[in-house]
Structures are given as C-alpha cells and as structure tokens.
Amino acid sequence: MHRTIDWVDGAVVVIDQTALPAEFRLLELRTVGELVDAVRRLAVRGAPALGAAGALGVALSAHQGGDVRKDAELLATARPTAVNLAWGVERALAKLDQGKDAVLAEALALLAEDEELNKTASRHAAEIVLAECPRRPLRLLSHCNAGRLATVGWGSALGVVWHLHERGLVEEVLVDETRPLLQGARLTAWELAQANVPYRVQPDSAAAAAMARGMVDCVLVGADRIAANGDVANKIGTYGLAIAAKHHGVPFVVVAPSSTVDNRVADGAGVTIEERDAGELTEHTPEGARAFNPAFDVTPFALITAVVTEEGIFRGAARSPGHRRSP
Numbered sequence: 001m002h003r004t005i006d007w008v009d010g011a012v013v014v015i016d017q018t019a020l021p022a023e024f025r026l027l028e029l030r031t032v033g034e035l036v037d038a039v040r041r042l043a044v045r046g047a048p049a050l051g052a053a054g055a056l057g058v059a060l061s062a063h064q065g066g067d068v069r070k071d072a073e074l075l076a077t078a079r080p081t082a083v084n085l086a087w088g089v090e091r092a093l094a095k096l097d098q099g100k101d102a103v104l105a106e107a108l109a110l111l112a113e114d115e116e117l118n119k120t121a122s123r124h125a126a127e128i129v130l131a132e133c134p135r136r137p138l139r140l141l142s143h144c145n146a147g148r149l150a151t152v153g154w155g156s157a158l159g160v161v162w163h164l165h166e167r168g169l170v171e172e173v174l175v176d177e178t179r180p181l182l183q184g185a186r187l188t189a190w191e192l193a194q195a196n197v198p199y200r201v202q203p204d205s206a207a208a209a210a211m212a213r214g215m216v217d218c219v220l221v222g223a224d225r226i227a228a229n230g231d232v233a234n235k236i237g238t239y240g241l242a243i244a245a246k247h248h249g250v251p252f253v254v255v256a257p258s259s260t261v262d263n264r265v266a267d268g269a270g271v272t273i274e275e276r277d278a279g280e281l282t283e284h285t286p287e288g289a290r291a292f293n294p295a296f297d298v299t300p301f302a303l304i305t306a307v308v309t310e311e312g313i314f315r316g317a318a319r320s321p322g323h324r325r326s327p
C-alpha cells in the first residue's frame, strides 16, 4: 500500500485525493507553494496526513535553501482547524539549528511513527467497540474519511474497521457521503472497496434514520483537534451525528493520534473553524445565493462515549443505556 504522503528524491509526493476514486495518481510537489496549494485544495487532507505535510514542507524549504521560518508560517496556516498541521511544522522546525538533514530526519521519523500510533489507537478503540456493542457482526457508521488517506498509513477511525475486519467481525460500514466535498463517498468507500469490507454509502441526512431503524451498532469518527476538556472538532456533521447517537443509545467513539490533542485550547469554543468557499455549495442554487460553509464543527465531550488515542481511552459522559461497561 502506497503511503499517502512521502519524501521521494527531494520532493514531497502525495496521493492526489481530488482524483480518487476515478484515478489513482501521485502528485510530485517540488516547492512549498505547491504543497500549500495541495493542502488548500484537499489534494492531501486529514489531520494526521496534514501533520506529515507540515513537517515535510519545512524539510523541503530547508533543502531548497528557502526562508524556512516564513515557509513554516505559510504551511502552518494553510488550514486552521487540524492542529496536527502546526504540530508537524513545529516539530521539524525545532531541528533547524542542527541543519537541513536533521530537519528531514525529524520529518521522516514523524511519518514512520504515524502508522504505528494510529494502529495502536485504533486497536484500543476496537476493544472499546467490542465492549460497548454486544451485537455480532458489527454495523459501523463512518463520517468523512479517517482512513489510510487521512494519515500516512493505516488510518484512525477506519483503522478500527481494519482491526475488526481482520477478525471477521464487521457486517457492514454505513458511509456518510460527507457533503459538500464527498470525502466519505469518494475516499472512504474507495478504501473499504479496496479492503473488501462490505459497505453502503448514505446521505449524511440518513444517519439519524439509520440509527432509529437499529442499523448502527457504533459511530466511529476521527478528529482534527481535541480540546483539553475532550471536546472534539471534526468534519461538519459530526456534532449532529453525536446528538443522534446519544438519542438512540448508540456508542460514539472518536479515534485520533495524541498529536491531535491541543491542551492549549481549553474547550471546543477555542477552536478556529475553517469556513470554505461558497462555490463548494452553490452549483445548484439560484445565481447569487450566499452560503454558510463551515468545514468542521465541535462535539462536546458530554456527547462522546470515548476519545481514544495511542496513549489510552478517555471516557466521555455519553453511555448507552443497557450497554455493558468495559473493564
């Protein structure tokens, strides 16, 4: 399996996520400007993959003799919500005094760690799912793309599906298409198809109805930033899903590497939410229609069953009536 993002012969190479599923193609990004543009266009996206992009971008600048601190600022602010982006930039930049090879070595170490951390976090989360959800095989609901493509490798929320599927425990994954940019319909569905995991795509607006019909055993989502109090910023629609899950007694589990935790932000109100261009929504509207197009929302910790990182399980207040408590 090709890494989502890597360093190849002095360039940052990414899987072009704007082309999937129609075409699997790689983009060779040779300047910081090209990388920043790829981040903004979501050619590379997903919080952990953005962390890798930030670190590799600093290495790219250092190797080209650029104004590394200025480039680092450009990279760190290319998208505002996923804290991993600034974290990756800061981690590589901290090695600048030791020279460009040390910067690259740090970026490559971050990439190597990503897959292991996400595997561990999603393994912990799989245990929570098994403890919280008595039914076998499991029907899981996924929002946005928190798979291999959102990380360097493996995935966070979808990583849980890989662990459970390896054990023959997945009946199907309901995939929210994820309006307006269809990360679920295009990317998550593609990953599930590649891995031969049964899935159905549904409009985001069908998720509550699926829960009401008893079709969902657990909701699994990733995160772009987790505040110190456990509030979670993630793809727009996550908050609504959590409300619906709580109403129906469906466990709601958030999976992310600990680099997504931002202890500098006390609660969800302190997270900057990216607003995207109205043009993403106005293809079918009357001319001149205005739009409200936030890319993310904040789910209060009180609506979450557990936030899971490689460091452990943080229990939220949302408990499903009648479900067993895990040890």
Ligand SMILES: CSC[C@@H](O)[C@@H](O)C(=O)COP(=O)(O)O
Pocket: 042, 045, 046, 047, 048, 082, 143, 144, 145, 146, 147, 150, 151, 155, 156, 157, 183, 221, 222, 223, 224, 234, 235, 236, 295
């Ligand atoms: C492991 S990915 C976690 C999140 O980054 C993911 O759920 C998400 O919201 C991504 O949003 P995107 O706008 O596609 O970058």
